Amino acid sequence: MVTTLKDVAEKAGVSVKTVSRVVNNQGEISAETREHVAAVLDELGYRPNALARGLVSGKSATVALIIPQITDPFFPEVMLGVDSVARAHGYNVFLCNTEDDPARELEYIDILAGKRVDGIILCGSRLNAVQLAEVAKQHRVSILSSRNPPSSAVIRIPGEAGLFATTRHLTERGHARIGHIGLRAPDEHDRLEGYERALKEAGLPLDAKWVRWIPRVNIEAAYTAAKSLLTEAPEITAVSCYNDLAAIGTMRAAAELGRRLPDDLAITGFDDIAMASLVSPPLTTIRVLRYQLGERVMQLLLKVIASDGKLEQREQVDIELIVRRSSGG
Amino acid sequence: MVTTLKDVAEKAGVSVKTVSRVVNNQGEISAETREHVAAVLDELGYRPNALARGLVSGKSATVALIIPQITDPFFPEVMLGVDSVARAHGYNVFLCNTEDDPARELEYIDILAGKRVDGIILCGSRLNAVQLAEVAKQHRVSILSSRNPPSSAVIRIPGEAGLFATTRHLTERGHARIGHIGLRAPDEHDRLEGYERALKEAGLPLDAKWVRWIPRVNIEAAYTAAKSLLTEAPEITAVSCYNDLAAIGTMRAAAELGRRLPDDLAITGFDDIAMASLVSPPLTTIRVLRYQLGERVMQLLLKVIASDGKLEQREQVDIELIVRRSSGG
DNA sequence: TTGTACGCGTTATCAT
DNA sequence: ATGATAACGCGTACAA
Numbered sequence: 001m002v003t004t005l006k007d008v009a010e011k012a013g014v015s016v017k018t019v020s021r022v023v024n025n026q027g028e029i030s031a032e033t034r035e036h037v038a039a040v041l042d043e044l045g046y047r048p049n050a051l052a053r054g055l056v057s058g059k060s061a062t063v064a065l066i067i068p069q070i071t072d073p074f075f076p077e078v079m080l081g082v083d084s085v086a087r088a089h090g091y092n093v094f095l096c097n098t099e100d101d102p103a104r105e106l107e108y109i110d111i112l113a114g115k116r117v118d119g120i121i122l123c124g125s126r127l128n129a130v131q132l133a134e135v136a137k138q139h140r141v142s143i144l145s146s147r148n149p150p151s152s153a154v155i156r157i158p159g160e161a162g163l164f165a166t167t168r169h170l171t172e173r174g175h176a177r178i179g180h181i182g183l184r185a186p187d188e189h190d191r192l193e194g195y196e197r198a199l200k201e202a203g204l205p206l207d208a209k210w211v212r213w214i215p216r217v218n219i220e221a222a223y224t225a226a227k228s229l230l231t232e233a234p235e236i237t238a239v240s241c242y243n244d245l246a247a248i249g250t251m252r253a254a255a256e257l258g259r260r261l262p263d264d265l266a267i268t269g270f271d272d273i274a275m276a277s278l279v280s281p282p283l284t285t286i287r288v289l290r291y292q293l294g295e296r297v298m299q300l301l302l303k304v305i306a307s308d309g310k311l312e313q314r315e316q317v318d319i320e321l322i323v324r325r326s327s328g329g
Numbered sequence: 330m331v332t333t334l335k336d337v338a339e340k341a342g343v344s345v346k347t348v349s350r351v352v353n354n355q356g357e358i359s360a361e362t363r364e365h366v367a368a369v370l371d372e373l374g375y376r377p378n379a380l381a382r383g384l385v386s387g388k389s390a391t392v393a394l395i396i397p398q399i400t401d402p403f404f405p406e407v408m409l410g411v412d413s414v415a416r417a418h419g420y421n422v423f424l425c426n427t428e429d430d431p432a433r434e435l436e437y438i439d440i441l442a443g444k445r446v447d448g449i450i451l452c453g454s455r456l457n458a459v460q461l462a463e464v465a466k467q468h469r470v471s472i473l474s475s476r477n478p479p480s481s482a483v484i485r486i487p488g489e490a491g492l493f494a495t496t497r498h499l500t501e502r503g504h505a506r507i508g509h510i511g512l513r514a515p516d517e518h519d520r521l522e523g524y525e526r527a528l529k530e531a532g533l534p535l536d537a538k539w540v541r542w543i544p545r546v547n548i549e550a551a552y553t554a555a556k557s558l559l560t561e562a563p564e565i566t567a568v569s570c571y572n573d574l575a576a577i578g579t580m581r582a583a584a585e586l587g588r589r590l591p592d593d594l595a596i597t598g599f600d601d602i603a604m605a606s607l608v609s610p611p612l613t614t615i616r617v618l619r620y621q622l623g624e625r626v627m628q629l630l631l632k633v634i635a636s637d638g639k640l641e642q643r644e645q646v647d648i649e650l651i652v653r654r655s656s657g658g
Numbered sequence: 659t660t661g662t663a664c665g666c667g668t669t670a671t672c673a674t
Numbered sequence: 675a676t677g678a679t680a681a682c683g684c685g686t687a688c689a690a
Contacts, residue, residue, distance in 0.1 A: 004667055015677045020669065028675055050444040051389065052667035054380040055682045062444075070405040079399055083426060092440060095424040097412060111421060115379040115391075219603065248607060274548065278577060280609035333683055344661045349685065357659060381683035384666050 003044040012040040023048060054116060063119045063301060064094035064112045066105060068126055072217055072245055073273040074290060078123055078144065081294020089302060091118070100216040102126045102186060109135055119301045125149075128186035140309045142301035144293060147187055152312040153304045155297045158319055159270075162286040163194030165321045166268035167240040169284065171202035173328055175238040175266060177210065179229050181222055181250055183242045184213035191270070195240055209233055214246060222249025230257050230265070237265065238327070244269035244276045247283055251326070262328040272322055281325035288319055332373040341369040352377060383445060392448045392630060393423040393441045395434060397455055401546055401574055402602040403619055407452055407473065410623020418631060420447070429545045431455045431515060438464055448630045454478075457515035469638045471630035473622060476516055481641040482633045484626045487648055488599075491615040492523030494650045495597035496569040498613065500531035502657055504567040504595060506539065508558050510551055510579055512571045513542035520599070524569055538562055543575060551578025559586050559594070566594065567656070573598035573605045576612055580655070591657040601651055610654035617648055 005023075009016045014037060021027045022037040023046070054060040065082050067075040079095060086093050094117065098104040105127055112120060119140040125132060129150055135141060136151035143149055146159030163180075170178050180195045182188075192211070199206055212229045214221040222241065226249055230236065241247040247269030251261060259265045261281050269276055269285035276283040296315065304311045323329035334352075338345045343366060350356045351366040352375070383389040394411050396404040408424060415422050423446065427433040434456055441449060448469040454461060458479055464470060465480035472478055475488030492509075499507050509524045511517075521540070528535055539562055541554040551570070555578055559565065570576040576598030580590060588594045590610050598605055598614040605612040625644065633640045652658035 006667080016667090017669085017678080018676060021676085024669085030675060033675080047439070047443050049384070049667050051380050051383040052682085053669075055378070055384055055667080055684090056669045058682080060380065070408055071402070073400070073402065076399040076405055079424075080426065092423065092425075092444070094421065095408075096421075097409065110376070114376050115421070252607075275604055275607065278581075278604065278608050335683075345684085346661060346686090347659090350660085353685085359659060362659080378683050381666090382685080384668090384683080385685050387666080 002049075003046050004049070005046070008037070008040050008044055008046050011044065012037050058116070059118055060116045061090055062092045062094060062115070062117045063121065063298075064096055064108070064117045065121045065123060066096045066098060066108055066125070068098050068100045068105075068124045069217055070095070070097045072243075073275065074243070074271050074288075075123065077273075077290035078294040078297070081291040081296075082121060082298040083294070085295050085298035085302070098126065100126055100185070102128070102131065106131065106135075109139065113139060119305045121297055121301055123297065126185050126188075131186075140301070140304050142297050142304050144297040147190055153300050154314045155293065155300060155317060156314060157288060157293070157317050160190040160194040160197070162270050162319050163191040163240060163242075164198045165194075165319070166270065166284065166286060166327075167195045167198030168202070169321060169323065169327060169329070170238040170240060170266055170268065171198060171204065173238075173266065176204055177233075177236050177238070178204070179210040179212070179233065179236040179239040181225055181229070181239060181241040181246045182211060182213050183217055183246075184215055191242055198240075207233075210236060214242070217243060217245055219245050219249040219252070222246040223252050224249075226250035226253035227257065230254060230259070238267070239265065240268045242270060244271045244273045244283060244285055247285070247326070248275060248279055251279060251283075262326055266327045268327050276322075277324065279326075284324045284327035284329055285322050286319050287322050288317065293317060331378075332375045333378070334375070337366070337369050337373055337375050340373065341366050387445070388447055389445045390419055391421045391423060391444070391446045392450065392627075393425055393437070393446045394450045394452060395425045395427060395437055395454070396452045397427050397429045397434075398453075398546055399424070399426045401572075402604065403572070403600050403617075404452065406602075406619035407623040407626070410620040410625075411450060411627040412623070414624050414627035414631070427455065429455055429514070431457070431460065435460065435464075438468065442468060448634045450626055450630055452626065455514050455517075460515075469630070469633050471626050471633050473626040476519055481643075482629050483643045484622065484629060484646060485643060486617060486622070486646050489519040489523040489526070491599050491648050492520040492569060492571075493527045494523075494648070495599065495613065495615060495656075496524045496527035497531070498650060498652065498656060498658070499567040499569060499595055499597065500527060500533065502567075502595065505533055506536075506562075506565050506567070507533070508539040508541070508562065508565040508568040510554055510558070510568060510570040510575045511540060511542050512546055512575075513544055520571055527569075536562075539565060543571070546572060546574055548574050548578040548581070551575040552581050553578075555579035555582035556586065559583060559588065567596070568594065569597045571599060573600045573602045573612060573614055576614070576655070577604060577608055580608060580612075591655055595656045597656050605651075606653065608655075613653045613656035613658055614651050615648050616651050617646065622646060 146157040212225040272287040425437040475486040543550040601616040
């Protein structure tokens with residue numbers, strides 16, 4: 001079986017506490033006992049039981065990262081950043097994938113609370129504002145979102161500004177009938193607002209039938225939505241999309257409908273995932289530094305934990321328009 | 330603070346054990362006590378402490394999935410399959426990303442053992458055969474690999490057969506000078522062997538300078554390796570790559586060197602990730618059903634756990650050659 | 659049907 | 675410098 005402090009203590013002929021001290025490098029211990037105990041420790045292959053430690057200390061050295069879609073390349077890169085900071089501070093990360101399901105998100109939060117995680121990062125949460133506020137009140141949470149959550153510790157991706165930038169880029173290139181592929185999720189409307197603002201500022205009309213919604217972010221859903229959009233509103237000459245995956249689905253639909261890019265249809269995305277520069281034509285998009293985002297949101301969580309959950313902070317993130325050929329740029 | 334069984338017991342005026350019984354639906358309890366306790370449970374928002382439970386039961390309801398590269402789209406999809414089966418059986422999954430570093434892999438295994446995970450899935454392990462055997466002996470492990478590990482519970486991706494298939498596809502199309510971009514990792518040589526066998530069977534010579542190694546699987550590394558390969562051995566007319574990411578890096582290098590695909594250079598990959606059909610030209614590759622792979626390797630882990638780590642089993646996976654334009658197909 | 663007492667492996671308190 | 679003992683929150687054996 002697994003060796004415990006007691007096993008080591010018996011074998012070494014000392015008390016449990018002494019062994020504990022050696023393990024944790026704490027208190028004053030004579031060099032010879034230390035060496036002796038260390039030897040036995042090594043011989044028996046002792047490994048501290050994190051469960052017991054957690055029970056006593058009330059800490060689990062574990063945090064959780066909740067994301068909606070692990071297959072969206074955006075999130076793995078965020079995870080990388082989160083993980084690097086977490087590791088540097090002795091934390092392990094539970095990665096929880098909700099498949100865009102708010103119920104699953106709440107279920108995870110419940111389970112994680114039971115596992116006594118020290119903090120939770122909500123990344124692209126699909127909860128509504130009320131749920132989000134409640135969760136942020138009850139748990140130690142830091143949030144990464146392009147929405148504007150009422151909560152207290154947030155890293156904010158400027159979704160409104162991003163869609164404004166991509167859409168304005170299209171209006172500036174002379175497009176007058178611009179569609180939008182958006183994500184239909186609770187309280188998720190800032191990107192739509194950016195799209196609408198760009199149209200308004202350009203003096204262009206809004207038309208509800210130029211907007212299509214996808215229930216989840218993936219290429220397939222966007223492909224379907226875009227096909228319907230382009231079929232029912234063929235007058236459209238450009239589409240600004242919720243993100244890169246949505247844009248890539250739109251590109252596929254366009255290609256299938258015989259529309260050449262970018263001449264017959266201009267398309268923009270959001271995120272600048274690796275795929276964006278690999279597809280043909282390369283995708284005009286908004287660059288977001290995902291790894292750094294992950295680092296920052298984890299650093300924020302560390303502060304939240306240190307502040308005992310009382311921290312109020314809101315950080316904004318820089319974005320940059322990357323013009324490539326998909327928009328005729 | 331957090332409410333415990335004791336808090337509930339005091340408030341409800343019953344014993345701790347009675348509350349415990351209500352929580353776990355066990356033993357005979359009078360309907361009225363049950364209701365009463367349930368009400369208090371609810372009122373106080375009781376949530377079992379998984380740490381304490383784990384300490385008593387010796388189980389943590391947690392497993393771990395160790396992968397080398399979360400940014401390789403292959404792995405998130407495996408994760409999805411693992412997670413679905415894990416959830417269905419009441420397990421949470423720790424996702425551990427090693428960045429291709431064997432030392433980090435061992436470190437994770439150590440930490441996970443400390444957290445008393447009930448089992449570990451090694452997916453694309455970078456450990457050498459000796460280390461792998463040792464880990465499999467000491468822990469409850471199921472393995473997903475294209476290598477041929479000596480261990481006992483393995484789902485095997487036929488890497489040799491896959492590279493044989495892609496490379497033979499190239500020889501059949503008349504290519505006589507075929508390069509290979511391989512992964513340099515411990516005991517990782519079965520894909521190279523597939524490549525070599527295809528050349529031999531076609532009566533073609535092997536040439537060490539037609540093979541380049543990447544230290545890690547990512548587009549950038551492959552781009553660099555391919556550029557060197559195509560520059561120093563411009564006589565090559567085709568490249569069969571370790572996997573799709575390597576192939577995509579190779580495509581980029583080829584494009585930059587002014588070689589048109591597939592006429593000036595044919596390229597094949599492995600995995601059939603989403604990107605493979607999106608790049609231009611679409612990539613000829615080997616299809617692997619990643620979600621199913623994840624399900625199977627988690628199911629295997631369940632068996633390993635049930636067998637107390639004694640299970641011996643080795644499953645093979647089906648693959649399929651997908652011919653697209655990158656190979657001239 | 660319900661309760662008491664103990665143990666899980668560790669850390670912390672207070673002695674010695 | 676070292677050790678005995680009591681927590682931590684829960685489950686299990688055994689009583690009542």
